[in-house]
Every structure is written in structure tokens, then in C-alpha cells.
Amino acid sequence: MILGCMMGDDAGYDGEFGADAETSQIMEAQGELARHRVDQAQAIYNQIISEQPNPPGQAFAGKAITDLLMLPGSSEVSALLIGHLGAAHPVDANALFYADDGLFYWVVRGVSWEDQGSYKGVRSLISARLPWSQEQLSGTQIFFGGLSNSLNLATADLTQLADSMGSIQLDIERALQDEYFDSIYIPGLTFHSERLDLFLGRAELQLLSATVAWVRAGLYFLSAYDYDFSLDDALGSQTPQRQDPQQGWGVEDYAHAFLDARVLRQVDSPERLLQAREALEGGLDSTMGAIRDGMSASWQTSIRWDKGNPAHAEQILGFLGALRASLAGPAVIPGSSPETTIDLSSFFEGGRVLDGSIDWFERVVDPEVIVSSQNDQGEWVEAEYVEWVITEDAAQAFFLDGVFDPAFETRADAPTIEVIDDKSGDEYFDAILGPLLDRMNEVF
Structure with missing residues (x-):
């Protein structure tokens, strides 16, 4: 065989x-x-x-x-799961993922994750092999509630x-x-x-x-x-931020608001x-x-490496080489217009932090799009589409300032980079990875 x-x-x-x-x-x-x-x-x-x-x-x-x-069954991952994520015991990785009646057994057979009426979903079918109870997995707040260690x-x-x-x-x-x-x-x-x-x-x-x-x-x-906070603060009870309730907010909204300053x-x-x-x-x-x-x-x-365009492969090598050099100091980005230098060393030498006066996130509401979601009581409700995005000030201060030369004011002003902006990049990866990805898509 x-x-x-x-x-x-x-x-x-x-x-x-x-x-x-x-x-x-x-x-x-x-x-x-x-x-x-x-x-x-x-x-x-x-x-x-x-x-x-x-x-x-x-x-x-x-x-x-x-x-x-x-790796999911290793002692290092077990320490994280048991010590910080409320797992009752280590994961038996082989039984959970690979063995008969494990995760892959059901997924390749097209079984959905959640139960569908009288048909059990993957989560229920593998529940006995998970280190958490079905009740713990029934919702975000329930799962993270009580995880109060910093x-x-x-x-x-x-x-x-x-x-x-x-x-x-x-x-x-x-x-x-x-x-x-x-x-x-x-x-x-x-x-x-x-x-x-x-x-x-x-x-x-x-x-x-x-x-x-x-x-x-x-x-x-x-x-x-x-x-200096717990998962219960951020995603469980969310007690600190829910003391100031906001109309129409759910778990994700309170989590973004809480994490913004932390x-x-x-x-x-x-x-x-x-x-x-x-x-x-x-x-x-x-x-x-x-x-x-x-x-x-x-x-x-x-x-299928042989199907890729060698010329574009050389462009990718040049770009990756510049990134490699920029980890320690300034390096010119090949194919950038205008010619731009990138220096990522500040992320590693002392580190970059965002000043407390600048917000990380902002809540953007699109009243033209209506979505359905479950509220804290498990009820389905319709509401305007909401998205939390990184603010322009945060992006500028953390990711751009002191990193690129010449500097640019906003992300929209970024230079064009041939290896990224040229569609031949997509064509290269489609050529070498396409057959493998097609097989994976057919299975999953």
C-alpha cells in the first residue's frame, strides 16, 4: 500500500x-x-x-x-493548557488528531464542527478526547471565565x-x-x-x-x-470594562476596549x-x-518548484535578503519606488512600545451592512456591521516612524514594491503551490 x-x-x-x-x-x-x-x-x-x-x-x-x-501533547504545551487555559489534563495528540474517530477522521468526511440538528458535529464527536468539558466550550465567556492568573x-x-x-x-x-x-x-x-x-x-x-x-x-x-491582566479580565467576566456598559456592545467590543491600553x-x-x-x-x-x-x-x-518563474524567484530572494539585513540595520528594499530603506532593528533592540496617549483601536460601524450574531444570552440578534481597526496614529507611531526612509505620512503613501505589487508574485506561488493546495481543498 x-x-x-x-x-x-x-x-x-x-x-x-x-x-x-x-x-x-x-x-x-x-x-x-x-x-x-x-x-x-x-x-x-x-x-x-x-x-x-x-x-x-x-x-x-x-x-x-x-x-x-x-507537539500539542508535549510537556511544554501541556504546561500552557493546564496552567493558563483551564485544561483538565494534557492532550493525547495522536488520539485527538490522527487516530480513528479523531479530528482528521471526521473532518475529511465532511462533518461540520457544530451539531446539525440530530447529527453530531466534530466538537461533540471528539469531546471525550478534549481536556475541556462541553460546557466549557459552549461560549467565549464561559471558556475564559475564572482564568484569573496574570x-x-x-x-x-x-x-x-x-x-x-x-x-x-x-x-x-x-x-x-x-x-x-x-x-x-x-x-x-x-x-x-x-x-x-x-x-x-x-x-x-x-x-x-x-x-x-x-x-x-x-x-x-x-x-x-x-x-498585567488575566484572560478573565479580557475575555471572561470582563468585569473591569463592563462596569461602564455600552449600548450594543458584546464580548469582542469589550475585549478590544480593554486590550487597547494594555x-x-x-x-x-x-x-x-x-x-x-x-x-x-x-x-x-x-x-x-x-x-x-x-x-x-x-x-x-x-x-512544484520547477513550475515557478526563476526571474521572480530571484526577486523574492532579493527582497527576503533585504528583510534579513534590516533586522540589524538599514537596508534598501529592492524594486521600491521611490527607493526606500527599511530598518526593523528597533523592534528587537530595546523594543517598540505605543505611547499611552495613542489608542490602538477604533470601532467602525457600517450602517449599510446588517449581520446576525449571538448576544451574551445566546440569542440571535441583527445589528449593524462593526469592525475594530488599528488607528492611523497607532500604525504610524508603532509600525512606520523610524522604520522607513524616506518617511511617509500614512499607510496609503507607502512606496510600491515590485515583488509585492506585481501580480507575477501571485502567479509564482500559484504555480508552485497550486496542485498541493487544490488537493487539500478537495479533501477539506
């Missing part, structure tokens, strides 16, 4: 199976994935690495991928999670150091559909590493700031901003490496 999947049209495998890197244990791990036992595959990859003096790149790649798939207590756990994810990047790096490593096959049956077969080469592994790096950067960046106003741990920059640098390096490897690879994978 696995060989048949690998030799399918989407896999692009045209070599003779049985290369040295494909040990019987790796085949066994792929079999476990096809049987929806990601945890068992993870254990096999760990065993190969621990027992062999020179483990093959496929083992490190498999370990990185299964570690990522099993979010400042969660930043250390966010940092711990970011640190632990670094091992996934390290394993990918070890896989790429194996000169014999070409690709790794992930059976689509892992996710309960053969249409989701994945054939990942060196370029795809670098993209995976980049994605992990960007998540780590976000975790470090967020954990650097002060959050988000990105003070840096508590500037060293974490430097960690965020380091992670971003690694992510940009991996992205550029992925594009270069994809352009030069002769091995067909799930991403």
Missing part, C-alpha cells in the same frame, strides 16, 4: 526503491503513519537515532516531522515552548547535512486521505524549518511584553526580543535556502 502511494502521480518518485537511507525501520515508521499512529512512528525514528552511530537524514527528518505533529505568568512557559521547538529545527538541519538525503514520504493516510500524500525534499524541509522559526520568533516577541505598551524582557530576532534570521535564511534548493532540484516533490 505504501509503495503504491509513493509511486502515485502526485509523489513524483521515479527512482528504484531501496536506497540505503530507506531502512526497514523507516519503512516500519511510514507504515505506522499510514495506520494513523504518529506516536509509534515518532518512537521508531527516535530509536533509529539513538541506536545508529550515523543515523540517516530520513530518520532526523521523520523525527522532526513527527515531533511537530505531536498573563505575565504565562510568558515563561511561552519561552519554554519556543526553546523546545528549536530541537525540531536542529533535527531538520541534521537531516540536510546528510548528502544522501533527497526526500521523505509522509502517507496521506496519516490524515485519513490518500489525496494528502506528501513527498518532501530538501527545499520543503527548509520551508518547514522556516515555519517553525517564525512561530518561535512570535512566541519570543510576545513574551517580551508586559501583560497591549505592546511596556517591554518587560528585552532579551526575548533578541531571541525573536535570532529566530527570524534563521527563518529567513531557511526560506531563501528553500527557494534556492527548489530551483536547483531535479527531484519532483509535492511543491
Whole structure:
């Protein structure tokens, strides 16, 4: 069965199976994935690495991928769920997501999330595997109500999670150091559909590493700031802001009003901003490496790098290189008109904060659009369309001032950037990712 999947049209495998890197244990791990036992595959990859003096790149790649798939059940995520989100117990990631009657089992069968009359939705079908009761999941305020610990207590756990994810990047790096490593096959049956077969080469592994790096950067960046409030204050009881009730306001409105004065106003741990920059640098390096490897690879994978326009790929590399340089100082944006310099270093060297005199958000009401929503009592009501947006003053002060040279007054005055504004960019990504995304859309 696995060989048949690998030799399918989407896999692009045209070599003779049985290369040295494909040990019987790796085949066994792929079999476990096809049987929806990601945890068992993870254990096999760990065993190969621990027992062999020179483990093959496929083992490190498999370990990185299964570690990522099993991340929701890790001790670091469990600390966040139990300590700060009211979970009753850790998540069994394999049972919840991959096993029969798990999340993917039902989603690929077209089952909706919510119950539909007498038909159970996904949330009800997997409720026994969730670490929260059905009652806790019945509404935003109910879920976050009572979570009264300061979010400042969660930043250390966010940092711990970011640190632990670094091992996934390290394993990918070890896989790429194996000169014999070409690709790794992930059976689509892992996710309960053969249409989701994945054939990942060196370029795809670098993209995976980049994605992990960007998540780590976000975790470090967020954990650097002060959050002297609780989730109950922001999204649960919302006691502080509901003491001044506003006509027609709901949970989202009160949350925006509450967070407005409390988000990105003070840096508590500037060293974490430097960690965020380091992670971003690694992510940009991996992205550029992925594009270069994809352009030069002769091995067909799930991403069709050969279909992309090489000229536009070079433009993307130039733009990403400028962003990489701008993390530490000024860099000219290639293809900008007028020629513009970007300097993102202030976000990481000490950090940027928004002055207390400037509002982050404003509430915009469109009386021409009527929408239906549930109020705090669960009743459906019709109201004018409401949107909370970042104010022009906040955007200017936090994101623009001191970042671009020459400076521009508003976001509408931003320079044109060829690689972003040219439609060939969309065409490039449609060409290389289109077949894969089409298969995913068919399944989900």
C-alpha cells in the first residue's frame, strides 16, 4: 500500500526503491503513519537515532516531522493548557488528531464542527478526547471565565515552548547535512486521505524549518511584553470594562476596549526580543535556502518548484535578503519606488512600545451592512456591521516612524514594491503551490 502511494502521480518518485537511507525501520515508521499512529512512528525514528552511530537524514527528518505533529501533547504545551487555559489534563495528540474517530477522521468526511440538528458535529464527536468539558466550550465567556492568573505568568512557559521547538529545527538541519538525503514520504493516510500524500525534499524541509522559526520568533516577541491582566479580565467576566456598559456592545467590543491600553505598551524582557530576532534570521535564511534548493532540484516533490518563474524567484530572494539585513540595520528594499530603506532593528533592540496617549483601536460601524450574531444570552440578534481597526496614529507611531526612509505620512503613501505589487508574485506561488493546495481543498 505504501509503495503504491509513493509511486502515485502526485509523489513524483521515479527512482528504484531501496536506497540505503530507506531502512526497514523507516519503512516500519511510514507504515505506522499510514495506520494513523504518529506516536509509534515518532518512537521508531527516535530509536533509529539513538541506536545508529550515523543515523540517516530520513530518520532526523521523520523525527522532526513527527515531533511537530505531536507537539500539542508535549510537556511544554501541556504546561500552557493546564496552567493558563483551564485544561483538565494534557492532550493525547495522536488520539485527538490522527487516530480513528479523531479530528482528521471526521473532518475529511465532511462533518461540520457544530451539531446539525440530530447529527453530531466534530466538537461533540471528539469531546471525550478534549481536556475541556462541553460546557466549557459552549461560549467565549464561559471558556475564559475564572482564568484569573496574570498573563505575565504565562510568558515563561511561552519561552519554554519556543526553546523546545528549536530541537525540531536542529533535527531538520541534521537531516540536510546528510548528502544522501533527497526526500521523505509522509502517507496521506496519516490524515485519513490518500489525496494528502506528501513527498518532501530538501527545499520543503527548509520551508518547514522556516515555519517553525517564525512561530518561535512570535512566541519570543510576545513574551517580551508586559501583560498585567488575566484572560478573565479580557475575555471572561470582563468585569473591569463592563462596569461602564455600552449600548450594543458584546464580548469582542469589550475585549478590544480593554486590550487597547494594555497591549505592546511596556517591554518587560528585552532579551526575548533578541531571541525573536535570532529566530527570524534563521527563518529567513531557511526560506531563501528553500527557494534556492527548489530551483536547483531535479527531484519532483509535492511543491512544484520547477513550475515557478526563476526571474521572480530571484526577486523574492532579493527582497527576503533585504528583510534579513534590516533586522540589524538599514537596508534598501529592492524594486521600491521611490527607493526606500527599511530598518526593523528597533523592534528587537530595546523594543517598540505605543505611547499611552495613542489608542490602538477604533470601532467602525457600517450602517449599510446588517449581520446576525449571538448576544451574551445566546440569542440571535441583527445589528449593524462593526469592525475594530488599528488607528492611523497607532500604525504610524508603532509600525512606520523610524522604520522607513524616506518617511511617509500614512499607510496609503507607502512606496510600491515590485515583488509585492506585481501580480507575477501571485502567479509564482500559484504555480508552485497550486496542485498541493487544490488537493487539500478537495479533501477539506
